[in-house]
Every structure is written in C-alpha cells, then in structure tokens.
Amino acid sequence: MNNAIFQGRPLKRQRYVIEGIVQGVGFRPFVYQLADRLCLNGWVRNDSRGVTIEVEGSVESLHDFGVSLQKEKPPLAVITNLVSQEIPLENAKSFLISSSGKDLASRVQIAPDSFVCDDCLNELFDPTDRRYLYPFINCTNCGPRYTIVTGIPYDRPLTTMAEFTMCPECLAEYENPRSRRFHAQPNACFKCGPQLSLLDSKGQLMTDDPLTAALNALQQGKIVAIKGIGGYHLAVDATNDDAVLTLRRRKERDEKPFAVMSRDLVAVREFSEVNDDEERLLSTAECPIVLLKKSARPILAEAIAPGNKYFGVMLPYTPLHHLLLSGNLATLVMTSANRTDDPIAYRDSEALNRLATIADMFLVNNRRIETRTEDSIVRMIADKAMITRRSRGFVPRRLMLPTVQKSVLAVGAELKNTVCLTRGENAFLSQHIGDLKNLDVYDAFKQTITHLKHILETEPVSVAHDLHPDYYSSRYARSESSLPCIAVQHHHAHLASCLAEHCVGERVIGVCFDGAGYGSDGHIWGGEFLLGDVKEYQRVGHFRYLPMPGGDLATASPWRMALSCLQDLYSDIPAKNVALRGIPEADWRLVAQATEKGLNAPLTSSCGRLFDAVSALIGLRQHVTFEGQAAIELEMRADPDQKMVYPYELIDDSGQVLFDSRPMLGKIIDEHQAGTTTAAISGRFHATLADMVTTICDHLRTQSGLHTVVLSGGVFQNALLTLLTKGLLTRAGFNVLTHSLVPPNDGGLALGQAVIAGSHLG
C-alpha cells in the first residue's frame, strides 16, 4: 500500500482503542483486510485492553473505516467500548499486524466457546479439502476458546493447543492475514493437531478407525463416552429404549431427564413441537440445550424424559458431533458424563476411572480441556428466552453492572453453585459448578475461583457470601480467604441478580420464590415479598410459616410437607389422605408427633415446599429423586386454561402480609377426593398463586408507590407460573422484570451477591 493515490488530498491519522471480545476472534485480520481495501496504512495490535489500531489515509477512507469497523466486524467479536482520536501523521508506508503487547490495564475479554462455522463445515464434508472429516477443524470465526485458555493474552502458548506444533501448511494459514485462520489459536489438521482414539473400558486402544467403530457401537445400542468441548458426554442411540434404560441404570439416575442432540432442525421437528423462536435459539452460536415440547409421535425412547412434557434438545456444535450425526443416527442422547451429583468428567484419566462401569467405550482425543463446562440450558417462556443453566457458550461473557464498583468475589449458593468476579462495571459469572456438598465439585469451585482471578487478572477486595453460615461457599469465604466478607441474604441476592441483569439500580418490589434460603430471622425463607434495590431490602410479606417435618428430609419426601399441611388444617389427621398412602401409619404418626413438639421441624415460608405439598396431596409425588421434581411434574400436569382461583387469605402480621394457603389446600383436598382431575387442580393452583402475587403487589404499590416488580428465584423457572403472573401484573399496570441472561435459580445468586457487596463498598 502507498499513499500515492492520495496526493494532493488531506491526510489524517486516527487511533482506535477497542475493548470487548476482540481477541482470538479474527479481529486483527479483519482490520488488516479492511485497511487494505481502503488503502490505509498504519498498524493493529492486541494488548491487554483489547485491540489498538492506528490508521492514516484520506478523510473519506478513514470515515469508511470507522463505519465498517463496527458494521462488518467478525461474527464472534463483541465491541463494548470504542474510543477514537486524531493523532499526528507518521507517514506510514504499509499496514502491519504487530504482535501482542501487554500493558498494565487488563481489560481483555475471552470469548466463549463457539459452534463450528459454516465455512469450516463445508470444508469438513468436502472430499477435496485437506481437512476432510477432520474432527477438530476450526478457524478464527469458530471453535473452542474459554475451555482451552490457560492464561491471557489469548495466544496459542497460553492454550491447551500449546503442545501441538503446527505443520507448515497450518502455520502458513496462521501467519497469513488474508486467511480465515490467521491467528486462529486452535488451528490444526490431521498432520499436526489433536487426534481421536477409541478406548475400551479398561483404557486399551481398540481400533485405528475410532470414528467408524464408535458409530457402529452406537448403532448397536452401546454406551459411548465422548470427549467434547467442556467435558465428556455419555451417548446412546436416542431411539433405542433398551440402550437408554441401560444408561439410566448404570448412571444410577432414575428419572432426571437426559438431553439429546439432533443432526439438524428437520430431525428435531420429528419428535418435538418446535416454534420459530425455539429454532432460532437452537441455532445460535451458543448452541444451548433448549427445552422443547414433545410431539405426539413417540420416535424417541420414553425413558429419556419420563413424566416430562419436554425434551432437552441441542444441535451439534463441534465438528465431531457433526461427524457422529452425519450417518444413520439422527438423534443421540448426550448427557453429561457423571454419576448423579458428581461434576462432569473432563480429564481423561478421571473419565476412564469414573465412567468405567457406565460406558462401553471411550471416544477420546489428546486436546486437553482446561476448564470444565457443561451444556447450557434455555427455555422459551412466551417470546422470551430464559437461561436456567448458564455455562458453555455463554461463559465468560461479561454482564454489565448498573455502576462501576470495587472488585468483589461472590461465592454463590450451595446447590447449582456458580461464582462471580467483578471488574469495574463488569461482572463475570462463572460456568455452572454444581452441588458443593460433593467434594469433587467443591474442588472445582476452588479451581474456578483461581482460574477466573487469573484470566481476568483481577484480585477482589472483598468476598460476598450467603447469609447461611453452613453453606460450603460461606465457609470458604470465612476460612479460606483473608479478605473482608459480606454476608448477603439469599432472597435479596435473587432480587439483586435480576436487577443487575437488567442494569436497574432503582427500588422495586421483589417477588422471590424458591425452595429454601436462610432468613435473617433464622427460619427457612422461600416465598418472599421484598422492597429493595441493589443495596438494601426490607421484607414486607411472605408465605405463612409451616413446620418442615424432618428438615432436609422433607425436601426429598413431599409427603412430609403434605403431612405438615394436614396437621395445620385438621385437628385429626385424615389417615386416608392420598399423600400418606403406603407410608406406614406408625411412621407418619411419629413424624407428626415430633413436628407438633417442634422437634427437627424448622419453620419455612418456602413456595417450593408448597408445590411439594400440593403434589403429594393430589397423589402425584410422595418421594422425589432430584431437586424440584415434584414441582416440575405439577407444572407438567397443569391445564394452563384453568381460570378458577382457589380461596386464600392475606393476613396482616404487624405490617407484613402473610399468604395463608389453608383455604386453598382445604379446597384442593376436597376437589381431589371428589374426582377433579390433577390437571384442573394443578392449573387452578398456578392461577391462584398468580392471583395472590398480583393482589399483594397491588397492596405494596399502594403503600410504597413502587410499580416495578422483579420475579426471581428457582420457582420462576416454572413457565406457566411465570407466564400467568407476568400477564396479570402487566395487566394491572406493573413493569415486570424477569430473568433471561442469568438463571432465576441459585445459579444466578452469585451475581446478586456481588452487586450488593459492591454497593456496600461504595
């Protein structure tokens, strides 16, 4: 390039400092090609803030450059801040890509892992391409990112690709600014990159054609553990009932649904009622698991999601997935490779050890996974997407906070744990970690904290944790860190998490419904009405307290909550009630006596426990095998068109509103005995809760003048309840905020803790 063509016209030099996800996504070659096209000279460089560009040339070209920079940026790039200023001319004679610099202000954002792009897919299935059928094909527009990063800046030596030396052909692409693979850090091919192998359950190499052998095994109904982007999956043919049942048995997972992966949307339409929004969601770069209504055609094995109206479905997101699904199998069960409650296996040795009794064989590769991430889960509620598990594809994308704050580490809840680290006005919510009571999960929790601090180059000044003194995360905050701790009430954190997601700093009415959260009065909260913002809250209403017979035992056995309700309703417990059927009378009498004396029967205002009780009282569930099962089944059973609202009472308890569900429960028991269907009862129960929320919010609006309502907490994963409540509130003139980018469940809690702590640090 030279400036000859500009002779006689005014020249300018402009500097751009760009922040966002601009490294490892093909930004520099894009800038190079743009400068080339517009005959501009100068340079582009990665640094720890993002990308800096200096360009000089004609005023017109510089103008076009500025416009195209934003408009034509590469698909994975996200610009969050762009500052441009005019600087003195240097009479540059060419345009250069200079190597990564590193300065003090660390602002770089690492991109999430992305699905394989169309260009790479075309090459994958092109017999003349040198990467024909290569399972690890990628380019700057696609491929693994977060899961292979070991440090920053994002450069091959600081990824798990460091151990692979590029062959001359790959290196030429890597160094050519006109190539789609210019500085594609995971660039690889058959000659130089990661390779597949198939191992038997003892870890012995089985064949030199791993892909074909694995496919044959799947077709014969075998269980294959497959190493993916963020961990291992267990795969079986989704149409093979026996294979799915064998997987359930070996995985010791009785009823919790398995996710499936289908070749394409055509295959998805075969077994689900997928609408346009859902098809778009399935096809986004994040490739999440999307909950889709089952169609009437029973194509897939019933055991995949028993008792559920939905399938969790995703599309292939790695080249290997495309290869696996390009043959006879259109849909595979692809469930996280773990035994119940263990974290997903991601190291090869660990996978072989732990899964030896589950998988018949292992389709592995020699690219190390640095960071474990599970598949994300999203469901559409009306026309809005709600993430219920935020992990692969979304992490570590930043979330904008309402204000700039001091750096806080928030350690989250105990179940569905995630952690959150803030930097300036950004929050980085970690991938789903899991249940911290499991020792391996607890180790993963500690690793994640270390890794996040490392890749974000951020040291927090304070640690936020749940008010519950016994959560493992709270104990970690107090014991393993020397930083000052800030304890945050659980439901206040839910409220703040939703406010943070919407970048709202104002005071609102918070409706926070979940299973359990430690209350400031020492009781177990979970049906809460708060007034508050990201700093303070006041509890202004809640579900009337009920004893939880046996404490945590009540969570696993909904009949116990039903018993508590029966005791509360009747002076003589009706022994014939369906909730007690099959429970030895001596047993439940003993539990009832203990409850009456207040022994091992903590008080709770939990909405989740009310769902449990209703489920048992209409004969749906006396015991559950996973968290939330009774509530999910109640939602699945509900007839959404039921308009009738059951009677209930609102009690004024020295200024707080109490929701008294006794009239409703009495009516539910009567209706069930009179033969009303569970579908009708469940539909009316949902309608009643929505009505109650709206009535209470109306009362709170009159008192406080506030008209924005936040719906948060795990109960609002319930699509029907969310839809009904949001509808009624909106009709009553409220501005309603619900979760979308951050889970309403405890997976979003760390974000709320972080903003609350941040606002207290000032």
Ligand code: ZN
């Ligand atoms: Zn690609």
Ligand code: ZN
């Ligand atoms: Zn190569």
Ligand code: FE
């Ligand atoms: Fe919660």
